Ligand SMILES: C[C@H](OP(=O)(O)OP(=O)(O)OC[C@H]1O[C@@H](n2cnc3c(=O)[nH]c(N)nc32)[C@H](O)[C@@H]1O)C(=O)O
Ligand SMILES: O=c1nc2n(C[C@H](O)[C@H](O)[C@H](O)CO)c3cc(O)ccc3cc-2c(=O)[nH]1
């Protein structure tokens with residue numbers, strides 16, 4: 001069994017490559033829930049839905065959220081009716097979110113996700129990091145705001161001073177999945193607001209210290225490939241580099257895959273962890289994703 005820790009963009013790309021070279025039923029994905037929130041009365045779990053749509057091959061790869069070729073009739077009508085949504089939710093995607101919201105009336109989040117996973121014919125297990133609600137606050141020059149206000153309304157522009165989120169208990173199966181795994185892969189997701197909440201979940205760090213953990217850097221040449229990771233790492237006092245990412249994971253990390261642009265960091269990183277692999281970590285197409293997955297899985301495939 002391989003367990004993967006995931007957010008909603010970088011790691012789902014890697015999952016596309018992994019499921020091509022190992023039996024999907026051998027994969028368990030533990031997903032970030034810190035951004036989960038209500039929009040238009042629906043309980044939206046962005047990273048979970050992206051992972052489910054990716055494993056079901058229906059993800060919109062232009063945005064890394066929502067369903068490909070979806071329509072936005074309800075979203076546009078809501079705007080006309082004067083109750084616009086912060087998130088641009090598609091019509092099929094909305095149906096999926098309505099189903100999850102209804103399931104949550106008498107199921108936990110992890111039970112609801114497992115029912116939706118099966119309804120999409122996905123053989124990999126998908127587990128939310130926790131069944132407990134999280135709350136995240138981004139402290140900026142414009143004052144404290146929610147993750148989506150910062151990301152979407154403010155387009156990640158304001159300067160960030162700090163990030164706070166509450167520590168939650170793991171969902172059933174999270175600690176067991178880590179402990180029973182041949183290897184745990186930390187995908188190239190935002191180390192602060194995607195992987196940070198997962199490794200801060202009670203008992204997860206201790207479990208990671210007992211197994212083989214490999215991570216892929218979401219940073220190359222001092223820059224993230226996308227999104228606000230640089231601002232968040234700076235706010236927490238980490239260098240915006242693969243070295244900074246390595247320091248965030250240093251307590252439990254065994255192997256680290258970094259980009260060719262960071263080969264100058266190899267020696268420094270090897271002082272912290274056993275094994276460094278240098279390769280092209282940019283995933284532009286399925287070939288890239290399979291090549292990177294093969295390097296990470298090594299002798300397992
Ligand atoms: C807003 C976004 O959060 P989320 O959608 O949850 O995304 P993740 O945290 O899962 O991933 C963002 C993370 O991914 C890195 N990324 C993107 N493409 C690539 C790639 O081709 N290779 C690679 N090694 N990393 C990639 C990117 O730099 C981001 O840091 C968010 O927080 O950004
Ligand atoms: O940046 C955006 N992210 C959108 N996201 C992604 C969401 O903001 C995620 O939290 C981020 O990708 C970070 O994980 C959506 C996710 C969904 O599940 C459904 C709809 C959306 C819509 C948007 C959007 O309009 N803009």
Ligand SMILES: [Mg+2]
Pocket residue numbers: 007008009032035046047193194
């Ligand atoms: Mg996310």
